[in-house]
Amino acid sequence: MRRLSLVHAAVLAGAASAAALTAVPAAAAETKTVDRGHDRTITFRADRAGEALVDVTAAAPGVSWANQGHESAVLSLYVDGRYATDDVVPAAFPISRQFALGHVRAGRHRLTLRFAADRSRGTRVQVSRTAVRVVSRGQAYLDLAHAPILYGRNGADWGGPFQNSSTDTPLVAWHEDVPAAVPGHRLLTYSYIWSNEDGGTSTPQLMARWGRTTDIEWIYQVEVDAQGRRVPGTAVIQAPNHVTQPFGGTYEGDHPLMQTCTLNNNICDTVDDPMRFFLSTSASLDAATEAREQIMDRNPWTYWVSDAESRREGKVEADPPTSSTTSIADPRDYLYLVVRKVTANPPNGATDWVGLSIGVRLKGDPTLYRSDHLFPDRSIQRDVPAATTVQLPPGTTSSDIAEITAIRVPTSAADPGSTIEVQAVNRAFFLGRDDEPQQSFLSGATPATLTKAAPTAVLYTG
Structure with missing residues (x-):
């Protein structure tokens, strides 16, 4: 049982x-x-x-x-x-x-x-x-x-x-x-x-x-x-x-x-x-x-409960467009991460803030899969330990990942020039077939500095 x-x-x-x-x-x-x-x-x-x-x-x-x-x-x-x-x-x-x-x-x-x-x-x-x-x-x-x-x-x-x-x-x-x-x-x-x-x-x-x-x-x-x-x-x-x-x-x-x-x-x-x-x-x-x-x-x-409710309410599709405002892919198609970072000089405010997106490249696949789907307002604004997900092709496992990157995302044309200091990734896992988290394959310090001139950095190499 x-x-x-x-x-x-x-x-x-x-x-x-x-x-x-x-x-x-x-x-x-x-x-x-x-x-x-x-x-x-x-x-x-x-x-x-x-x-x-x-x-x-x-x-x-x-x-x-x-x-x-x-x-x-x-x-x-x-x-x-x-x-x-x-x-x-x-x-x-x-x-x-x-x-x-x-x-x-x-x-x-x-x-x-x-x-x-x-x-x-x-x-x-x-x-x-x-x-x-x-x-x-x-x-x-x-x-x-x-x-x-x-x-x-x-x-x-x-x-x-x-x-x-x-x-x-x-x-x-x-x-x-x-x-x-x-x-x-x-x-x-x-x-x-x-x-x-x-x-x-x-x-x-x-x-x-x-x-x-x-x-x-x-x-x-x-x-x-x-x-x-x-x-x-x-x-x-x-x-x-x-x-x-x-x-x-x-x-x-x-x-x-x-x-x-x-x-x-x-x-x-x-x-x-x-x-x-x-x-x-x-x-x-x-x-x-x-x-x-x-x-x-x-x-x-x-x-399991939250995924069951999303499916029951019609919020899960096999391949929703990235622009969808209502539907997500199967929850088992996502990489689940928690990132710790600090935004400074200046810190984030209510407007003209600089967010963080997580990108994933897979072995043999040139696509950069991003947590924000290229929508700046879907990047991470807060400077407390923050969770996010990255949608990947069905069946992807940790062994398929070539690299995980941090991406600086200004949310308006008036880029305030803020620097993001990425400190650590608390965990990174996929869900199993039973919708339970599998073992995390990444946890620990991942120091990286993102600036307007250098907006990306590699956090993990598979």
């Missing part, structure tokens, strides 16, 4: 070094079926009060995110009768995910798995593993205690409630924890990855400038003091039109309640949808050295 895995071990090991954990796996190892009228209940004990996390491995027979009308079956999780989160199960093969369950007191608790028939296309869910952990103190506890709870999108013009059981579903989440300006204070930022976005950036633009078809957004940020308390007036969300707006909603403990409220997955602080997503944010990211898309790399099943 095909099995996709999550990489939780490193995250949990880090949490264990700073926090007390109670781990209670499911009492039985065999697969349990959850369907209409047949709940499954698991007991666990918390040695101390804390924030509970649960790993769930689940499959839904007859379901596929790629098939219209059969997208998912939904498992709802309850702790001591309290609704905690939905698990949208998008495949007939097992997928492992981690969810938050919120604050629990010391003592015994009941975790109930319930089939949510009102939001499911499938008829049952098969659960092969559950394991609960309770984080009780330390920085890991603080990061989890302030994590947001996200309710689903339900605009009447877009299909009403339960939309996220079949489109733009939340997949994974993480946090960033950095020192705030006030000594002893911390700035916590929480981000979500959705399977796609029904509005906003076009799919070809997403692949060229962001290196994926998922939607990735920060949704909540708050400053906490040395005692871990919210600093009044610092809690903000990414509201419609990507505006940073003060959070004015309600809290469940220290967890803010919010809702996806736009087609490009921006956030409102009022809640009125039945679906609830309390994804674990225990994963962390160093934004200075890692691209946000590398959270997907740690969760390879997310590529």
Whole structure:
């Protein structure tokens, strides 16, 4: 049976070094079926009060995110009768995910798995593993205690409630924890990855400038003091039109309640949808050295889900024109890269900026395949670790690559003369036949200087 895995071990090991954990796996190892009228209940004990996390491995027979009308079956999780989160199960093969369950007191608790028939296309869910952990103190506890709870999108013009059981579903989440300006204070930022976005950036633009078809957004940020308390007036969300707006909603403990409220997955602080997503944010990211898309790399099943949605929605063609604003080629025809670079003298601004394109030459092929398809506005503008893709002929492998080049791309006739310093390539891989990332064949320093006079440089030779 095909099995996709999550990489939780490193995250949990880090949490264990700073926090007390109670781990209670499911009492039985065999697969349990959850369907209409047949709940499954698991007991666990918390040695101390804390924030509970649960790993769930689940499959839904007859379901596929790629098939219209059969997208998912939904498992709802309850702790001591309290609704905690939905698990949208998008495949007939097992997928492992981690969810938050919120604050629990010391003592015994009941975790109930319930089939949510009102939001499911499938008829049952098969659960092969559950394991609960309770984080009780330390920085890991603080990061989890302030994590947001996200309710689903339900605009009447877009299909009403339960939309996220079949489109733009939340997949994974993480946090960033950095020192705030006030000594002893911390700035916590929480981000979500959705399977796609029904509005906003076009799919070809997403692949060229962001290196994926998922939607990735920060949704909540708050400053906490040395005692871990919210600093009044610092809690903000990414509201419609990507505006940073003060959070004015309600809290469940220290967890803010919010809702996806736009087609490009921006956030409102009022809640009125039945679906609830309390994804674990225990994963962390160093934004200075890692691209946000590398959270997907740690969760390879997310590529399968996002590709399935792109295909189902008609966004994938066998050979789309490079000028297409709606369609991409098969996702397995792309090279996926993360590049680190700095633009200076002057740095990039909102207009007249200088972007970076990645070019690929294949052995025995004179064509230079470019990530931007020769459209300057599809080059990489940002100077944080950035993902991109390069479309190549079907069946291309790493052994076919002769060289990978960096190309300086002015986006207007008024070239500001900026210099691009390419520092490194974090990873470069293709997707396999199962739409999972294959092993990266390039990772490390690739120093190169791109100027107006010398706009290209070779980063890799095969």
